[in-house]
Amino acid sequence: MQRPVLAVAVDFGTTFSGISYMPVGPNEQYTQLDNWPGATGKLYKVPTTISYRYDEANRTYVPDAFGFAAESAPPILRCSMFKMFLDVAVGAGDRQSVLINPESVRRPTWENLEKTVDDVIRDYLQLLYHHMKLTFMDEGLRSEDLEYNILFTVPAQFEVLEVEKFRSLVKSTGFGAHVISVSLREPEAAILYTLNHGIRSLMPVGQCIVLCDAGGGTVDIASYKVTAHNPATKIEQINVVTGRPCGSMNIDLAFKRFLFEECLDQKWRCYFQTSDGMIHLQRMCKVFSDRKEAFDNSPSTPNITIQVSPPSLSGNNIAAGYLRISRLKMCDLFKESVSGTLECLKEHVDRCLQEGFSIKSIFLVGGLGSSKYLHQRVKQYCASLPGETEVIKPRDAEFAVIRGAIESHQKNLLGADDPIALRLCPMSYGIRVSELWDPIKHDDRLDDHFWNPRTKQKMARNQIKWLIRKVVLEIIRDFYSKLFMSIRIYST
Numbered sequence: 001m002q003r004p005v006l007a008v009a010v011d012f013g014t015t016f017s018g019i020s021y022m023p024v025g026p027n028e029q030y031t032q033l034d035n036w037p038g039a040t041g042k043l044y045k046v047p048t049t050i051s052y053r054y055d056e057a058n059r060t061y062v063p064d065a066f067g068f069a070a071e072s073a074p075p076i077l078r079c080s081m082f083k084m085f086l087d088v089a090v091g092a093g094d095r096q097s098v099l100i101n102p103e104s105v106r107r108p109t110w111e112n113l114e115k116t117v118d119d120v121i122r123d124y125l126q127l128l129y130h131h132m133k134l135t136f137m138d139e140g141l142r143s144e145d146l147e148y149n150i151l152f153t154v155p156a157q158f159e160v161l162e163v164e165k166f167r168s169l170v171k172s173t174g175f176g177a178h179v180i181s182v183s184l185r186e187p188e189a190a191i192l193y194t195l196n197h198g199i200r201s202l203m204p205v206g207q208c209i210v211l212c213d214a215g216g217g218t219v220d221i222a223s224y225k226v227t228a229h230n231p232a233t234k235i236e237q238i239n240v241v242t243g244r245p246c247g248s249m250n251i252d253l254a255f256k257r258f259l260f261e262e263c264l265d266q267k268w269r270c271y272f273q274t275s276d277g278m279i280h281l282q283r284m285c286k287v288f289s290d291r292k293e294a295f296d297n298s299p300s301t302p303n304i305t306i307q308v309s310p311p312s313l314s315g316n317n318i319a320a321g322y323l324r325i326s327r328l329k330m331c332d333l334f335k336e337s338v339s340g341t342l343e344c345l346k347e348h349v350d351r352c353l354q355e356g357f358s359i360k361s362i363f364l365v366g367g368l369g370s371s372k373y374l375h376q377r378v379k380q381y382c383a384s385l386p387g388e389t390e391v392i393k394p395r396d397a398e399f400a401v402i403r404g405a406i407e408s409h410q411k412n413l414l415g416a417d418d419p420i421a422l423r424l425c426p427m428s429y430g431i432r433v434s435e436l437w438d439p440i441k442h443d444d445r446l447d448d449h450f451w452n453p454r455t456k457q458k459m460a461r462n463q464i465k466w467l468i469r470k471v472v473l474e475i476i477r478d479f480y481s482k483l484f485m486s487i488r489i490y491s492t
Helices: 117-138 160-171 186-197 249-263 266-271 275-294 327-354 372-382 397-413 463-491
Strands: 005-012 016-023 049-055 060-066 078-080 147-154 179-185 208-214 219-228 234-244 303-307 322-326 359-365 390-392 420-422 434-436 449-452 457-461
Touching (some): 005 397, 016 117, 060 117, 117 160, 147 160, 147 397, 186 208, 186 359, 186 397, 234 327, 249 275, 249 322, 303 327, 322 327, 327 359, 327 372, 359 372, 359 397, 372 390
Parallel strands (some): 147 179, 234 420
Antiparallel strands (some): 049 060, 208 219, 219 234, 303 322
């Protein structure tokens, strides 16, 4: 007898992760994991953070805790923001340290622990799986009685090889013992949530809707044309998803820089590099995160106050145990994330308008998408667009990806049609028209080259001509080879 199926969706995010699940069947309700280790109370997301401890017997660092439970570990034993480095070759100058003082750690934490990014991702997923399975067992959802069918969402910017690498990492953990799928792009999950919970008048047939998925690490923009509402809503993708790394983590980093460079007295700066100091810093960052989401740049609130930790903290803008941040400074802290989001949104909207589409609605989802200030700035931008474009923040927008994923997964397992009737190929493969000059592969006497004025590096170019020339030479060589063979045979 076939076992019943439990649909599970995993949103492995850059800064926060989440898991949602539901039995496959009609009228079933989804549930989100909310009992994360180290958390106080019920929370639907867990920080994508892992900590290690040193194993004296084996002389190596082993996974110790994840999520909230890992945040109290010393900074030198704690890893975060590692998802962004999956299969990406970057130099030390491109890395953003989680510490304020760049001199203290020049390499990502995992390299100091003699780990690779793959190791850290695998370790984090294994701890996540172990906690998920224990929770399921406590709720009577044992894998012996149910078949776990697990869907992982992936970032829009992941290329095919990165998706396959992520799939192999997932399979190497406990998740690999079950049926897994690594196929749904995060913006697609978010738009499916929007379709399921949005108002149809905001999504009229024949018009364009734009989704802005602004999360902690990246901002992704997707656009769709609504083709039908009856008997079910159908959409077609218009443009390839675009995005950039301008999520809300940039606001948090800007706050830390402001705190260290403009506020703290010198004696406190070294203190916050210690383990105890980092705990106090995290407390202030969490309070700032709440203020960040509520900030709306209202003139009636000239300052935002944050209770400092420890209470004896001293410095500029700090008095009676509170840090005061002016409204103008808050706008400055948001500047990089908001300007990056608006630039990315404008590029995408311009392409839609150039193709003759009218844009009815722009939906803001994700953690940063829930920001009142970002909502305000996007509305100001839309005032300059032709026609009337509404800017919408769906209810529970910060959970759009995970909830869209589980609802989509449930419908797919029940055999429902895919509401996205047309998807665009996110990339194509071919010959690079230019690449970094390689003296082993390239020849100064035969191959064209130029100096890139920005990077000051020698580049090879016109490689398509090289390919054509190579093919023509191969055809000629093959022709004469066969001709000479024919002559030889005839002579014989």
